[in-house]
Amino acid sequence: MPVELIEGKLKTTLPVHLVAKDRLDAAGLASSSLAWAKANGFSGEAGRTLILPDENGALAGALFGTGDGEGALAIGALARALPEGDWHFASAPAEPELVAVALALGGYVFTRYGKKPGKALRFSLPSGADAARVRRTADGVFLTRDLVNTPTSDMGPEQLEQAVRTLARTYKAEVSVTKGDDLLKNNFPMIHAVGRASVSAPRLIDMFWGPKNAPKVTLVGKGVCFDTGGLDIKPSSGMLLMKKDMGGAANVLGLASMIMAAGLKARLRVLIPAVENSIAGNAFRPGDVLVSRKGITVEIGNTDAEGRLVLADALALADDDEPQLLIDMATLTGAARVALGPDLPPFYTGDEVLASDLAEASAAVEDPLWRMPLWKPYDAKLSSKIADINNVTSDGFAGSITAALFLKRFVEKTAAWAHFDIFAWNPFDRPYGLTGGEAQGIRALERVISKRYA
Numbered sequence: 001m002p003v004e005l006i007e008g009k010l011k012t013t014l015p016v017h018l019v020a021k022d023r024l025d026a027a028g029l030a031s032s033s034l035a036w037a038k039a040n041g042f043s044g045e046a047g048r049t050l051i052l053p054d055e056n057g058a059l060a061g062a063l064f065g066t067g068d069g070e071g072a073l074a075i076g077a078l079a080r081a082l083p084e085g086d087w088h089f090a091s092a093p094a095e096p097e098l099v100a101v102a103l104a105l106g107g108y109v110f111t112r113y114g115k116k117p118g119k120a121l122r123f124s125l126p127s128g129a130d131a132a133r134v135r136r137t138a139d140g141v142f143l144t145r146d147l148v149n150t151p152t153s154d155m156g157p158e159q160l161e162q163a164v165r166t167l168a169r170t171y172k173a174e175v176s177v178t179k180g181d182d183l184l185k186n187n188f189p190m191i192h193a194v195g196r197a198s199v200s201a202p203r204l205i206d207m208f209w210g211p212k213n214a215p216k217v218t219l220v221g222k223g224v225c226f227d228t229g230g231l232d233i234k235p236s237s238g239m240l241l242m243k244k245d246m247g248g249a250a251n252v253l254g255l256a257s258m259i260m261a262a263g264l265k266a267r268l269r270v271l272i273p274a275v276e277n278s279i280a281g282n283a284f285r286p287g288d289v290l291v292s293r294k295g296i297t298v299e300i301g302n303t304d305a306e307g308r309l310v311l312a313d314a315l316a317l318a319d320d321d322e323p324q325l326l327i328d329m330a331t332l333t334g335a336a337r338v339a340l341g342p343d344l345p346p347f348y349t350g351d352e353v354l355a356s357d358l359a360e361a362s363a364a365v366e367d368p369l370w371r372m373p374l375w376k377p378y379d380a381k382l383s384s385k386i387a388d389i390n391n392v393t394s395d396g397f398a399g400s401i402t403a404a405l406f407l408k409r410f411v412e413k414t415a416a417w418a419h420f421d422i423f424a425w426n427p428f429d430r431p432y433g434l435t436g437g438e439a440q441g442i443r444a445l446e447r448v449i450s451k452r453y454a
Contacts, residue, residue: 002107002118003079005100005125005134006086013124015061015090016078019044021068028091029063037063046070047431049081059083061090072098073366076106076432079121088124096126097134098366101443104138105432110149136261137446141439143167144254148244148424148437152226156200157274160223160246164205164272167253171260173209173268187293188273188317190309195275197230197283202275204314207268209260214267215453216323217259220314221252222307222330223274230277230303231285244437245307247424248330249274255327255442259449266453271318273310277303289387293317294410299384301392307332308391308406315410325354325452326417327445328407335399336421339372345440346372348404349418354448358418361447369420369441372401379405 019027021044024037033052042050046067054060064078072095078087093099100123109118125131147155147163155163161177168175180201183192188204195202205223224245228234234242249272256270284290288300290309294316298309307330318326336346347369349355355371362369381393381402389409393402404419411417422440426433 002109002121003103004122005104005131006122007125007131010086010088010122010124013086013088014059016082016087017061017063017090018066018075018093019063020066021045027063033060047074047077049078051083059085062087071366073102073105073432075099076102079103079106080118082119082121084119084121086122089126092128093126096128097130099126100129100134101137102432104134105141108142108145108433110146110436112146112150133262136258137443139261140254140258140442140446143257144250144439144442145433145437147250147253148247151243152276155243155246156225156276157195157198157203157223158200160225160249160272160274161203161205164207164253164270167257168207168209171209171257173207173260176206177203178206179203188313190290190292190298190313191273191275193284193288193290194224194277194306194310197280198276198278200225200276202273205270205272205274207256207270209256209268210264210266212267214265215325216269216321217266217325217449217453218269218271218318218321218323218327219252219256220271220311220318220326220328221250222246222248222311222328222332223272224307224310225274225276227277227304227306228279230306231279231283232303233279234304241425244424245331246274247422247437248328248332248420250437251329251422251424251439251442252327254439255445258442258446262450264450264453266449269318269321269323271314273314275310277306292410296389296409297387299387299390301390301394305391305403308403311407312410315407319411319413322413324416325449326411326414327420328418329420329422329441331424332421333400333403335403337423339400340370342423342425342427344368344370345420345422346370346400347418347420347441348372348374348401349416350374351416351418354416354418357448357451358444361444365443365447367441367444369444372404374404374408375401378402382406
């Protein structure tokens, strides 16, 4: 972890003073530091860091502006703004654990392809923060970011399977994989259809962990390792970020790592349909009719709406097991980003208790989520004249809602189901993470799941 969080007191550390906007005089600073701050026009504006010198010009500490209550995650900016060394907070932050998480997340750097690591910072863990929980949260987020940031040349279906197997070995989980034509033999026809044009065989990755008699928690993640759009090919600009189209899989793996590291009392299952939506002579076509695992026939209105197809087969398998909680995550629609932007993923559920729990958790850990409706009248938009359902609508309206309604048809036995339409990407640098792959929703989900199955 680039920012090392140390339990207990370090021998010699420098203080960071958290200063609210226009509250500089109440920050308890020495007169020399106060004068320096005022001379530099520091007033506690959100996100600004000011280094404090002592009388001899040596480093004496730092000020960080918290603004008008910008949230604890904003403190993650310190991970890149402070000089290397050992630090502590001059006074206890209001949300010590979330502040510690922010510091850890803010120090992340993706170094696989030569990027230099971040600064070597050590921070005294704020009193009241659970060190183990902070570390497993950061590890889960970092795993997600690493997977999304890795280009498809090194993160195709085969490598995604290996990532699952590596995680499974760490926590002694079981993994089985159904690959290639075995998908047809085992009744996963839509996963096979979407991935068959790639040189890397499509597969369904199935991981189990935990006691067999424990409550069942199943996570399903869209693992489209690259999406050309298929024969309904995307423009080149639309393909630039398609390495992140497996962001749903990356996020459920990050969440799974948190659950397993915490030793929660759950029978965890992770299902990842891992494919590459490529173009070749055997690619599935617009107008084709696919028979799903559930027996529902699906007319293909657009080959670029492939994520819901592979998820449908995986969800049907998950639903057969009737878990107590079923979560799916996917970088599914551009419509979700049009509606809510890149920072606020929508989620869909018919379970009012789960919806309430997610809303509480989202606010508590600053992991933004927004509930959207499973608006039944829109279900008719998915009608087909020759099959049970089309994979897209004809008018283009309410794309995220209709995608969720499509998936809902494949979940009948599980009452507590939620679908997350995530972006899995920071389009620009933020205090808690650089431009690149991002975990969305999994810190809130971990809070909900840990409360239910501690």
